[in-house]
Amino acid sequence: MPIITLTTDFGEKDHYAGAVKGAIYTELADVKIVDISHSVSPFHITEAAYIIQNAYNSFPPGTIHIIGIDSELNPENKHIAVLLDGHYFICANNGIISMLANEINPEKIVEINIHNKIVTNFPVLDVFVKVACHIARGGTLEIIGKKIETIKQITGVKPAINIENGQIIGTVIYIDNYGNVISNITRATFEDVGKGRDFKVTARRASFTKIHSHYSDAINFDVPAEKRDEDGKKIALWNSSNYLELSIYKSNPATVGSAASLFGLEYRDTIVVKFD
Structure with a gap:
């Protein structure tokens, strides 16, 4: 069928x-x-x-x-x-x-x-x-x-790379239903430019020095549930499509807010990765 x-x-x-x-x-x-x-x-x-x-x-x-x-x-x-x-x-x-x-x-x-x-x-x-x-x-x-041989290209799909300054300058390409902010920086590009160096991700009011693989990686499950600091926990992670995503743990745009609202990010805003 x-x-x-x-x-x-x-x-x-x-x-x-x-x-x-x-x-x-x-x-x-x-x-x-x-x-x-x-x-x-x-x-x-x-x-x-x-x-x-x-x-x-x-x-x-x-x-x-x-x-x-x-x-x-x-x-x-x-x-x-x-x-x-x-x-x-x-x-x-x-x-x-x-x-x-x-x-x-x-x-x-x-x-x-x-x-x-x-x-x-x-x-x-x-x-x-x-x-x-x-x-x-x-x-x-x-x-x-x-x-035909070629198709039109979307501008801004690929991030700008400044090897001399150790920077990847990306943009927001998508904001999902949870208010998670997805950039155009892929894991492959990040690893190719970074080569294992320390880094800092900056996006308006938010900054990160670690990128997780799962949303729950930001939570310390060794701490009893009633003592954990979970609400409003900000996270940078590689999402299921291997794009750099900025999130709030268990966000809800209608109540507690989301990465988009709390970080002040919109479509095409800049996200920068600076390597040491």
């Missing part, structure tokens, strides 16, 4: 996500549809890229991923279908795929060219669904598009 995933900024209030699913089932009754997220911030390409980068490889090879972010067709925002790491991605050529393509070269990229056969002002519903169902039936990318 083919699998088609959906990642969009449609939200849960409107009809858009439901309409897309209905259109898929109309074309292919025997298909599995999985929602990755419909809560991407409107038109937030980097946020969508981070989410799809960290979700797609949990699915089996051959899965088809529809990404409905900033998908209106215009001369500067064409539509593409990409075969990468054994998965298919259908989206606008606006940089969303570039986070994946930084680490894994696409096997094939086509610019979708079936628009003259479809009248639409809702391309995710009318174009992306057609392409996804074509692929799910075993169709090739060449039938629905012309081959």
